[in-house]
Amino acid sequence: MTDHDEASAVRPSTLAWASRHLAPGERIVRTEALHGGITAEVRRLTIGTRDGGTRHLVLRSFVDPSSAASAEDWLTRESGALTVLAGTDVPAPALVAVDPSAAHCEYPSLLMTHRPGRTVLDDEGLEARVPLLARQLVAIHAVRPVERPREYVALTTAETVVVPKGADAAAWAAAIDVIREPAPSYEGRFLHRDFQPGNVLFDVPPGRPAGARITGVVDWAAASWGPADLDVSHCSTNLALLHGPAWGRRFAEAYEEAGGVLAAAASERLYWRVRDALACSEEVRSVAQPWREAGRTELTTRAVEERLDAYVTGLMGGPGDGAVSHH
Structure with a gap:
């Protein structure tokens, strides 16, 4: 051997x-x-x-x-x-x-x-992959298990958030205030709980990034029961950090375009989005490292922190979130 x-x-x-x-x-x-x-x-x-x-x-x-x-x-x-x-x-x-x-x-x-395919973390072909990710997540949330997994756990609190150096202090203070509120009520769904590009495998035809298709979804160790918004927010945060803040907002739109249902009230959607983004603030280093090992060497801890700040600022209505740039 x-x-x-x-x-x-x-x-x-x-x-x-x-x-x-x-x-x-x-x-x-x-x-x-x-x-x-x-x-x-x-x-x-x-x-x-x-x-x-x-x-x-x-x-x-x-x-x-x-x-x-x-x-x-x-x-x-x-x-x-x-x-x-x-x-x-x-x-x-x-x-x-x-x-x-x-x-x-x-x-x-x-x-x-073993599922075929590979993870794809580069910017090229992203426009084609985002709707695929959204449709896949809608399909996961449609699963109706006979026995429910346990309720989701959200470990972040207003006290554990790590505000990045040089971040927009007012936007972060406002975001932290959002998660001081009790969690909104929600309709439960089967959640992956770590659905993001690092846990999705694609088959990408050579030279045709737009022809990608999903071949596998892996790492179900955190599967749980909770609001669809939580999975959507987690993937949104990851896309914002990997590809730029506007892609976080784009993913939530793509999820709804694929037939997924998010919280009815804007304030409830904001709660889940902010909660996931702030959870990420505590582990930027461990999130960025596998991305660099996979070839995204420009994603230093500092670069990812800056994107997280821009994403949080954008969520809170500040100037941090640009429009998706169409290459």
């Missing part, structure tokens, strides 16, 4: 556990690290099949000691979400096996099928 990443190769008991979930005559012939996860190690396993071909599985292991306490909950939720999605047309991985308490593996682990 070869491994490009010997330092953190898959441990023997985890490999043995994964092997027990293969078809007769199959074996693991290769493991390789996939990048992009913040809390977990993600590996692609190449499986040799009986007829001499290969197929792929994905192994997610929570190896970070600081996440050990939450890993069982995350994996239980992810496996529950993948089970719910198995009967739908949402292109999620299929669950193969899960060991949330590390009873068999060195670390809490989940084994699932």
Whole structure:
């Protein structure tokens, strides 16, 4: 077995556990690290099949000691979400096996099928991808699970917000006041809870970025029940930071154009949008790092903070949000 990443190769008991979930005559012939996860190690396993071909599985292991306490909950939720999605047309991985308490593996682990495609984080072709992302999210929110996942958790408070250096103080103070209010009532939906370009896989024809199509939606560890606005706001914030503030506003429009329903009152929509943007203020560094590793080297922590400030200022009615520039 070869491994490009010997330092953190898959441990023997985890490999043995994964092997027990293969078809007769199959074996693991290769493991390789996939990048992009913040809390977990993600590996692609190449499986040799009986007829001499290969197929792929994905192994997610929570190896970070600081996440050990939450890993069982995350994996239980992810496996529950993948089970719910198995009967739908949402292109999620299929669950193969899960060991949330590390009873068999060195670390809490989940084994699932591999979805084709790749994440696309560059500006080129964005205009074509935004409606696809919006339609995909509408389809996720249309899922009606027999058993609801647990209620969403919003960890940000007015006290934990980190105001970026040089930010528009008045706009941020006004935004923080928005989330001091109690959360609006809402109609519950099945949420991904981390739906953003880093968790969506595309097939992009060479030289035709406008011909992109979605091939997979991954990372369901935070799946929960809550307002559609929360998922929309999260993707909006990510698009604003990746591609410029105006794209955050554009995504919410695209979601409604695709048939999605947001909160009726503008003040309620603002609450969820601001809440997600402010939550991002606490983790700009960890958000920006995978983007730089994926090739967006210009997205320094400072650059992302400046975009976040412009986005928040725009949400609060200031001059921070320009129109989407059509290339």
